[in-house]
Amino acid sequence: MAKTHDTRPDDPQRKTANGLTRRAFVKTGAAAGLGAGALLEPDQADAQVPSTGPDDIAWDYEVDVVIAGAGCVGLTAAIRARDLGASVLVVDQNFDPGGRMLHSGAFLSLGGGDPVQRRDMKGDSDHEGFITVDPVEAPEELDDSVDLLFTDLTDWSVLDTKGQSPYRYNERELARSWAENCPATRQFLIDNYVRFTRVSGTHGGGGLSRARGARCFLMLGDRTDIKAGTITAEDAGVADPERTSPFAPVQMNNASRSVGPNAVSNGVALSRPLEFSAREKGVEFMLHRHFDELVREQPFSGRVVGIRAHYSPRYHPETGELLQSYWQNGNIEEQRETVSIRARRAVILASGGHAGNPEVRSMFYPALREPAFPTSGYALQGPHGQDASALTAGLRIGANLAGMQQNLSYPTTFHIATRLGTRDAYTTMMPGHPTFGFRGSAGVNVGSAGFEEFIAVNQVGKRFFNEVRLPARPAGSRYPGGGGAPGRGLKHTPLDWRNCRKEWVREMYDYDHGLDAALAINEGSTPPHYYSGPLWAIFDQEAVERTGWELRHPYVSDNGYFFHADTIEELAETIAAGHEFQRVPLSYLVDTVATWNSYVDAGADPDFEREADAPMNRIATPPFYALSIMVIWHDSYGGLRVNGRQQVVDMQGQVIPGLYAGGEAVGGLNKHGLGKGHVHGYVAGTHAAEEQL
Template identity: 85%
Template structure:
């Protein structure tokens, strides 16, 4: 528990604290000046930090402080708590779960993990929910730590962008990860997470075996993490246009991989873990951004704790401070800045830098464009993925790793097929408190939908073959179309033929529409030369061909959807009412007229659209514009850590008391949850083993 220095924390259990009423809670807070059942007293503020760390006065003290409550942070928290440590998780958001909560829950591990073994034997899960047969054959599941390690450090594999996804991985980091995959899978299962049948492997998870499984809950008459059930309303499946406060994205049908009545996505992973964490006594300080590390000396000595800033998120309609779904274990704290001392260790799990245009632009300067946020903007807020771990780590001398890997995962940034919303990533609908930040759910037109419009840049000019804009190279994973000549079990690791020049020329399959979208245009001005927003322009006939539902909640009057009687009026409306439209779309009418001429001629001399798909006039009023979003989803470069998840400095020395995991670290070009959970498991284990300072 977050506790006063020198005071044994009051280890109340979940149910006990659940009985503390809101009135009691506030009262206690008033007495303590803070709030919560096991918090320190005001005098703690006067406690001086150890010599050399300046005049830091500690407001809280626990064994392990974790910055970030996502897949790495929450796993680390539970693990450290299991091993007896008191744990406080600090998160900038109002709710727990980070990106994990709106993910697809595909946890790709392997090395002979328990779910692989379960499916090899053909058994069901321990509760008997799974009634379908295994999806993968035994041979496809027959894995080992050595094979996993080999796969994830394979120098020979290229993807369809002809980049090496595995060869630059940090070897010690990957070895430790592979060795801990089986234990992490078991750990997750022990904390109420239910895994469906293994089905494939996630990008960056290796080409040789099937290693990934999604998480599920069963539809029932109550939402109960212990029982593994969820109501249709909470799952967001009762009404296709509603989500719930419990599940910010609609859960999907998992019957193919579990049994009839199974639903899944990140909710089935994040909520059980959060429930378990709170049940075990992990505490959370929400609405609080991790900002700085406190070290004994600026570049030497132990990490002593963190400084965190109040980052309240208010309800978009009511203006009230938003509340987490569960609140037991929350530490109420509204001071601007607090210092939290970590007796054992600090774990940085506050995510990557995809949400910080200034930082991410070091990899792609055009992506300094603020019109394009990272995914999950509404749910996570504008301080999500803000490079806080990277920035804080650099300030205490940490080294970096794998920064270039931002450019070597095939879908790090891409053009979304969901149009008409700035937050183009999720399926969040009205019902979740943050939907108001989104304003509209967007219209997912799919890849095929891109033939129905022309795409223009901020001055109203086309820039690429629209049909090829959203296409992404295949993921580099089992069984995969990621580039290796041998698919599935036919893949031969470490074989030079995997990257033989002739083969690479044959398999290369990347369209560069995104790069054309980000190119400078006549409206790009110094010093940043922003490329500006992108627009899908179409007419009423396109709506009738496709059946797109241009109504709330899919579109709204929020600056990301426009309708007008004429193209000229459409251009004027966009220029007037879109927050990032900096210049008039002065060529739009001319572009549409030219396009209509191409349709008449049956040929598009600019981008050769006629080869790929039908071309249609944009002539029948009214006319429409939907925003097209570039998404930078996740990031890959980050702090350098060793196999114990300890952060390493520029001289190759461990920074004592500092751990990191998930997107906060670099050198591991693996997408998603599998990386973060294992990092969290290792970091939580090692942090708890640290002696108390």
């Protein structure tokens, strides 16, 4: 366990540390009784020069493996490297480990004949006997292999319903390595307190041939005990429908159908067990610490020998107190502005993607430079979440990129959320978690059907698309079909040219482009960015009575994402005055509503043909309401280029020694979600720990 340096400032060992050889330094650290990490003094950090060798740098800490990011990649890699004997320090910009894994649905698609596929094929329960329901998928749907998985991941013939090719551009070595390591990673997760439900379906990008996805669960019980696999209803956020807990930022879901009675599921059942295991095994965490840059022996050559990271404290939105992680054993309290951390064996970049950085994501879709639209889970992650830190740091030392176009070849990288009235619209969150105040409201999930109850307008108050079609999402090409291949499930024939014959594509194409209309230039867009501005659902009291939407705390609040007024004119004025990204008045809103009401009376919407899809209702009965509609850029697919060992590769195709990366920090594997990250973490942790000292 690392601890702060306990010697006095005038200790001769400390005075000489700046000029010690690498070996001598390590020896000094050991002599001082240090564990995995060692603290040096701030004045030593000041003397650092990025382009000099590691022995010339005043390191504040030194460990075998430094990991930037405590999410699905980072925690997995940390445990794996620790299991192999390495000392490990994980830095994370947030106050609590978990990244987006913590607020996720914990749907983990692996495969290749992994242990839960095999378990379900045999109809067995889990080893603790929690699972009491029958397998969801038939044995033949689970009969998988590494070769089949690899074939699926590199299938040139598959398109999705948006006409995109999810598999053909994948890096082949990366895909092979991923497939080969899926079974071991599943077992590794199980060995670290992660419990998996029955397998059901497959995640996007996980192939069309077999069922490969399972969720993670815990059992409701009298106490929260990761080893025992239990969680209290309070901690799970299921004791009160309008509250959650510091343990679970998102209320857990009922998993009884895929486990048995009293099972609950979501990212909490994945992230917390891994964090618990990591801490138990001696992984150290430096939280509130944003990874900034890599230290390489020479700017574009030599080993990566460490990182620099700055203090990124997050404070409670109501109390102003520094936010604290749920568990604190293994935490290193460090508040200096910048620290340098030496990695004796390797650095692993696990700090996520670029979905939270509008400037970077605009590389793929310039309209999404619009800062009004965040990435998912921004309240939990804070302003630095998914800010392209790994990409930025990697490029600075000569790393190459891969799969950048794959942001646009995954059907739901960005989409319109059905949860309205909150900026953090991807998932729900209830009061009880300390970051709830950053979003201020849980939001109102109106579902897809709810979009018929309002008109959607842009920042100037004009309709821009058929509202009913706005939330539609093109299906991903995954088992059991997802709409992308003519043969569904087991009938799918990999590598068959018929999968992409144009006649079939014409038949299956199913994308409405409402999202793109939402992002279009409008009368309120001004140079140089031509931001499209925020989107609003406009409706009346009669809609509230039809739907039963609960327009009260905690679902909505006075946070600038929900407004009501006696008249439409007043509603427009209130929005313009009260929303942080409303840059122009909604000048057209009154006319838009009047026109809409005339369309309702006429029974036809000549602008967007709404009459073909759903009833049209007048917006006439006061009071009138506005809920924000959010475009969510959820995740990233392009990123740093890595090889099959998760080593970062440079522009000349050479490995950058000592540098590994995984998950959304890397590109080249258009596989959605946690499954990609965990395997990357497992592979990276394995090889990083094996690096020679």
